[in-house]
Amino acid sequence: MINLYFIGSAGSGKSSLTNAFFGWMENQRYDAITVNLDPGIEKAPYVPDVDIRDWVKLDEVMEEYDVGPNGAQVLASDLIALNIDEMKEIIDSFDSDYVIFDTPGQMELFVLRQSGKFLIDTLGADQSIIGFLYDPVISKTPSGFISLMLQAASVQVRFNVPFINILPKSDLLTEDERNRIMNWSMNMADLEDEIHNEAPSMQSQLSIEFLSALKSFGANQNIIPASSTYGSGMEGIYNTVQQIYFGGEDLRRD
Ligand SMILES: Nc1nc2c(ncn2[C@@H]2O[C@H](COP(=O)(O)OP(=O)(O)OP(=O)(O)O)[C@@H](O)[C@H]2O)c(=O)[nH]1
């Protein structure tokens, strides 16, 4: 069983990708289920097989604890931890090859608070993989892309499980923009050149320092362009996950 977590900033396309990737797997007759971990999700584009809202609902937390939406997000993410054992039992009962997790909109709650790490560890860190979503609009500029690389690195440090980089909503980018971003993810030297070409500033100096740290961290790893709207990139994601866990071996179809 592989646990695949889609993590990314608010609105980066996690829920849509959960839906698109699950749909693709189903089409290929692979065995997968979806788990919604977002207690505040209003309308999921898919019907989750396991839903955190069966235990914790954001609007109920707001009412019960008399807190606003942001306080409720914090509380809810801690409350999730209390229900993990029960959730694990249900997930296990599906005995599925792939479990696709849609994580909460507020990425920092899942990444930085104890509950996210506790959840991944309890459900099995040694069978987990994180798909990190790079917001396509932010990724267009060198400094934006570097900021996202830093964010990705901090998620990687936090969870310490295999990691893949995804460029979601790639249909919103021109082919040139897409190629440029894909090249940056592989060739940090090109990214550095672009920053050197900018007018020198505090920001560009910082970007270069960060890049050098990212280089020694080994952050250059190719990014997989995907579009949930057009269903593209799903095979790339699947092949990369299989490569990491099974050396490229295909799943048996049912
Ligand atoms: N053009 C395009 N739009 C997309 C794609 N995927 C998602 N979107 C749109 O982007 C917006 C956010 O998508 P979601 O899937 O809800 O993103 P999310 O990361 O789950 O959002 P939160 O859970 O609120 O943080 C929605 O309006 C989607 O319709 C895509 O591949 N292409």
Ligand SMILES: [Mg+2]
């Ligand atoms: Mg969502």
